Amino acid sequence: MSDFEIENLSEEAGGLEQSLGKAAGMAAAFDAEMRRINTTFSDTGRSAVRLQGTLSSGVAKAIDGVVLDGMKLSDAMGVLAKSMVDAAWRAAVKPMANNVGGFLAAGVSSIFGDFSPFAKGGTFTQGRVMPFANGGVVSRPTYFPMRGGTGLMGEAGPEAIMPLTRGTDGKLGVRAAGGAPPVSIVMNIHTPDARSFQRSQSQIAARMSQALGRGARNR
Secondary structure (H helix, E strand, O other), X not given: OXXXXXXXXXXXXXXXXXXXXHHHHHHHHHHHHHHHHHHHHHHXXXXXXXXXXXXXXXXXXXXXXXXXOOOOHHHHHHHHHHHHHHHHHHHHHHXXXXXXXXXXXXXXXXXXXXEEEOOOOOOOOOOOOOOOOOOXXXXXXXXXXXXXXXXXXXXXXXXXXXXXXXXXXXOEEOOOOOOOOOOOOOOOOOOOOHHHHHHOHHHHHHHHHHHHHHHHHOO
16 A cells, blocks of 8 residues: 555544544534423423413313302303413413522622621631630621621620630530639537437538528529
């Protein structure tokens, strides 16, 4: 085989490769279009089923009015016409209303989603640097970064930042500084014998109850 024939064969192979690539692209585009058409027909079918149900209900109501309630035929046809108009209106307006509602919700979220005031409190843990790990007071409006937005604290006056601590009962809260000092109660009991001690048990219990009551009131 001569060099000229080899060159022609290479050119033909390259052209065939390009043609196959174009054919593959056309096949992919055709498949995507068929999927879109299938989805459209599915949605249309569901809408048609809903519309058919509404119209059937209107026809049944009109027939019941004529047969059972003695309604005039003209009135029954008016009921049927109104049912058809309402069904067509809902079928036309509902998709548009859903789109408009989603658009408005997205707009409101974009406006207020990045601004989170903390005048009534709030918690955030975003894994970022927190200079108030030991607590503190914010005396003026201060912005701080949050994931996906910006928070604001101190906008309604001074706000305290207090770290949360889990107590012995497992509950999460703010630990009080200091605390009440321990209280010691000394009771001296003098009895001549064991029987006298047994007789004074009620008095001892009363004294202890009084001491515990005073301690509870002073907490």
